[in-house]
Structures are given as C-alpha cells and as structure tokens.
Amino acid sequence: MAAVAALPPKAAPFDPETVRADFPILERRVHDRPLVYLDNAATTQKPRAVLDAEDRFYRRHNANVHRAIHTLGNEATVAYEQAREAVGRHLGAADGRGVVFLRNATEALNLVAWAWARRRLRPGDEILLTPMEHHSNLVPWQMVARETGARLRFIPVGPDGALEMDALDRDGLLGPRTRVVAFAHCSNVLGTITPAEELCRRARAVGAVSVVDAAQSVPHAPVDVGRLGCDFLAFSGHKTYGPMGVGVLWGRPERLEAMEPLFGGGEMILKVELESATWNEVPWKFEAGTPNVAGAVGLAAACAYVRDLGQDRIAAHEAALTRLALDGLGDCPGVTIHGPGPGSPRGALVAWSADGVHPHDLAQYLDQEGIAIRAGHHCAQPLMRQLGVVATARASFGLYNTAAEVEALVGAVRRAREFFHA
Amino acid sequence: MPETPDAALEELYREVILDHYKHPRNRGRLDGPGAEAVELQNPTCGDEIRLSVRVQDDRLADLRFEGRGCSISMASASLMTEACRGLTRDEAVALCAGFKAMLAGAGEPERLGDLAALSGVAQFPVRVKCATLGWNALLRALGGGAAAGDGGAMDA
Ligand SMILES: Cc1ncc(COP(=O)(O)O)c(C=O)c1O
Numbered sequence: 001m002a003a004v005a006a007l008p009p010k011a012a013p014f015d016p017e018t019v020r021a022d023f024p025i026l027e028r029r030v031h032d033r034p035l036v037y038l039d040n041a042a043t044t045q046k047p048r049a050v051l052d053a054e055d056r057f058y059r060r061h062n063a064n065v066h067r068a069i070h071t072l073g074n075e076a077t078v079a080y081e082q083a084r085e086a087v088g089r090h091l092g093a094a095d096g097r098g099v100v101f102l103r104n105a106t107e108a109l110n111l112v113a114w115a116w117a118r119r120r121l122r123p124g125d126e127i128l129l130t131p132m133e134h135h136s137n138l139v140p141w142q143m144v145a146r147e148t149g150a151r152l153r154f155i156p157v158g159p160d161g162a163l164e165m166d167a168l169d170r171d172g173l174l175g176p177r178t179r180v181v182a183f184a185h186c187s188n189v190l191g192t193i194t195p196a197e198e199l200c201r202r203a204r205a206v207g208a209v210s211v212v213d214a215a216q217s218v219p220h221a222p223v224d225v226g227r228l229g230c231d232f233l234a235f236s237g238h239k240t241y242g243p244m245g246v247g248v249l250w251g252r253p254e255r256l257e258a259m260e261p262l263f264g265g266g267e268m269i270l271k272v273e274l275e276s277a278t279w280n281e282v283p284w285k286f287e288a289g290t291p292n293v294a295g296a297v298g299l300a301a302a303c304a305y306v307r308d309l310g311q312d313r314i315a316a317h318e319a320a321l322t323r324l325a326l327d328g329l330g331d332c333p334g335v336t337i338h339g340p341g342p343g344s345p346r347g348a349l350v351a352w353s354a355d356g357v358h359p360h361d362l363a364q365y366l367d368q369e370g371i372a373i374r375a376g377h378h379c380a381q382p383l384m385r386q387l388g389v390v391a392t393a394r395a396s397f398g399l400y401n402t403a404a405e406v407e408a409l410v411g412a413v414r415r416a417r418e419f420f421h422a
Numbered sequence: 423m424p425e426t427p428d429a430a431l432e433e434l435y436r437e438v439i440l441d442h443y444k445h446p447r448n449r450g451r452l453d454g455p456g457a458e459a460v461e462l463q464n465p466t467c468g469d470e471i472r473l474s475v476r477v478q479d480d481r482l483a484d485l486r487f488e489g490r491g492c493s494i495s496m497a498s499a500s501l502m503t504e505a506c507r508g509l510t511r512d513e514a515v516a517l518c519a520g521f522k523a524m525l526a527g528a529g530e531p532e533r534l535g536d537l538a539a540l541s542g543v544a545q546f547p548v549r550v551k552c553a554t555l556g557w558n559a560l561l562r563a564l565g566g567g568a569a570a571g572d573g574g575a576m577d578a
Pocket of ligand 1: 041042104105106107134136137184186187188213215216236379
C-alpha cells in the first residue's frame, strides 16, 4: 500500500466517475433523464475549482487591476498577472509575456488579422488557409483580403479529412508571396488533427507568420507553443473547462512587439498627451480597458485542474471514448461517419450523417432522452458544401464523459431511425 | 407541455409531418410565364429551400418546392404548397399570419386544417425557424411582409 500511495497522482487510473463529482451541472436531469452532455466542442462544463476561483475573486479580491494602490487592487493585479503566467506555462512558454487576454478565440484570431495582417499585407500577397476552418478563422481573413488586395488560398482537404500537404509544392500554394499560414490544429467538424509543426516550419521557411487556431486542441492534449514553432496561437477559455468571456492570443513576444495595438484606451498606454500617446509594453498594449479578471483567474484554475488530472491521461480516456463512438455509430444502419478513418489521428469528436434522419431531428430526438449533441453546419459552411451536406450531427467528448454515455448515444441513434421511419 | 418526454416528441412529430417529410407533395420547379422562384436559407442551420410559384389573375395557381432540411422545415413547406394552391395573394398572406400565430402559441389552429399538425412546434421555440422557412420564401415571392432584408429566414 505504501508503494501505491507513494506513486505520483498521475499514475493512478483515470476514473471519469470520480471526476464527474467535480462538475455540479452533471447532476442535472433533462426531460427527466440524467444529462448526457456530448457538446463539449461547443463549450465544456466547469469544474467546481473554476466556479470557486471566480467566486472567490468576486467575494474576496474584486478591484480593478493595475491602477489601484489599495490592498484589493493589489491582490486583483497579482491574481490577474499570476493567471497570465499560469496560462503561458500551460502553453509551454517560459512565462506569461506572450499571453494576451481577450474574450475568445474569435477575438484572438481577429486581433492577428487586423493588427498584424491588415497593416502589412499588399496586393498580391497570399494568406494560406484550409477549407475546414471555423468561420472565425476564415471570415476575418476574407475581410483583410478585401481591404488589402491580398489573395486567399486553400490547402485542399481529402475525402479522409486530411490536408493534402503535397499540394503545397505541387500547386504552388506556399511560396514567397505567402505572408500568413492560418489553420485549425484540430477541426471542429471532422476531428482532423493537422500537421501543425510541419505547417509552422514551412511557413517560417518562406517568411510567413503561422497562426494556429487551437480552440479544439488545447482542451484535449498538452499544447506547446515552442514545439509547434508557431508565431500566434488562439484558444477560448470556455471550451477548456474555463469561464465564458475569456480567451487567449499567445504571440511570440517579438511578433507582438512589432505589432501596433488595435484598440486604444486605458491600460494599453504608457504616456498620453492631447495629440498623441505611447504604448504600454507587450502584452498589455493589446488589452485596452478593464479586462475580464475573474475570467482569467478562472481560466488559470481550469489549466491547473486538467494538469492535476494529467493531460495525457485525459487524452487517453477521450481517445478510448472516441474509438467506442466510431465503432458504435459506424455499426448503425444508415450512418456515414465523416473525417479521418480508423488509425488516423482524430480529436475527441465524431460527426456523422444518418440516411433519412436530418441532424436537427436527430438532435431533437436525443434531447428528449437527455442527450445533448450538436446538429448544424458547425460554423463551417464551405466544408459542409464539400461533404455534400447542409448539416451534420456531432458528438464531442470531454474528460467527464463515460463509456456508458457513449453507449446511450449509440442506442438512441438506432431508436431514432425507427422513430423517423428511416 | 405534455407530461412525458416521449409524448412531447409525438406531439412535435405527428404522423402527418413524417408523412410529408418522407413523401413531399409538389416537389419540383416551375418554368414559363408567370413563374417566379425564391431561394432562402436558414443561416443558423444551413437548411435551404427553393420555392417556385405561378400567380395567375392574382391567384396562386401553382407552387412547387425543392430543398434540403429537417422534417419540420420540409413538411411545413410541403403542407404549405397544398394549403396555398388557389388562394389569392391576400388570402395566402393572411394564412401565413395565422400559421405564424399558431407557432407563437396563439391563433386558432383548428381553423388551419392540416397545418395544425405543426402546432407542436410552438413548444420548441428553436424549431420555429425551421417551420417558417418555406413560408418566408412564399412571402418573399409574393413581394410582401418578410421580403425586406435578409432577416427573412430568421424572423418567426
Ligand atoms: C476550431 C474553432 N475555432 C474557433 C472557434 C470559435 O470559438 P469562440 O466562439 O469561443 O470564439 C471554435 C468554436 O466552435 C472552433 O471550434
């Protein structure tokens, strides 16, 4: 026993039943059934550690940051800056210097598009994307391209959901005109894991900046900005067990230095005269106005929570659930699963189409059984067009999901087929 | 709200709806003089419809539709093509108003004939957009009400 007790906590087997107790919302019943929450790619539920951290901030330490000399102001500032350090280290950086706190991944991607690309791109420059981007990593680039005369190019996605990396050279997609390479680390529709390190390396080789949309990867596996070699990385707190209303842009500090701020106001300045102002240091120059301090504190608590549980163990647990869902749904009559086939890397989600049962109707049916999934275009309309569907159903997993829940899903998907006479 | 979850589902997905979904009436397009087509999408879910109408002597002589969407949106469009054939513009616009009132939990569904099969949608506010897709296309084709702007597919 002593030997077992001496093992670090990470070596203990991962038991989703125990961690479920950390999430008060999982006690809820929906339509008189236990809630089976399988919409984690849209947003995750929050553990008590996060709820308590936010609550404690407002109950004990609430004050504005960076401005007050008084005790609470000092405590709030320390808590906020510690959260920045914690998030930086969570991303494998040495400190919090590259961490800009914003509202969500969308705002983070827009900051790069407007503050970096909008000011630098010229007609004929190219922005390289993929057709499976979330609208938040597509529309800002469309807007910047329209304003600068830059051109959008796309790395094709094959039928198995993988990026056709051969096309980079074959079709001259990447070259001296490329200024930005922006892509999702994990697709929120197909679950494809993109070769992020390779893309960042290729971007650097042609002098382009790399922008990683990590909204669907940070919640599920350790992400290290140094190993990725990216210039920018964006994610949302609410998708990684943290609060809504806080998101992060990590930027390589020298990139952030070279960037002008997007918003002017308090906090982002060093010295203001009537006609001009000078900017604060990185990263504060991008955080005009009062930030979401409680949100940042809650996000740091979320990072600590998954680290304590062990990110590798969580990843293994979720991979097992995903496998189970792929097998179970794949055996359902009429079901077509989208994205990478067995054996290819895949995030913790499965999207599918079912013959004769529209995803909306399926989601409605499942909801009556207490099962929450997503149905729709998942903010990826161009990809839906390529798949030849208007919508898909999607189940996405989190650390608290169980094999029994996946089985409940599969059973209900089978029953739905009968209900709709498909 | 009906007592049990399953009863709520049965209420939403009445047999009439599933029947129209599986066997849509008046599918297709209209060409030729007097024919007009409107395409509309539900931006929140991507459902799409293409409605063709032919107006003759102020009456909806014919309506046809094509589209991709959930059972509620497709069955609603199918029921609409049946309910509106032969109506004058004003009658069709009035029927549409009565239909939307029903989806808002008001109005007199018993006066709407087969369309009353969709009354269960009122219990599921997020599905109201599905049920009104075809009707908003019709209003647009008639050049009335929801024709302005792109919110046509959004508003209930
Ligand atoms: C891959 C990806 N990128 C970006 C986002 C946008 O996240 P948010 O709405 O929190 O800004 C999402 C959300 O679904 C996503 O899945």
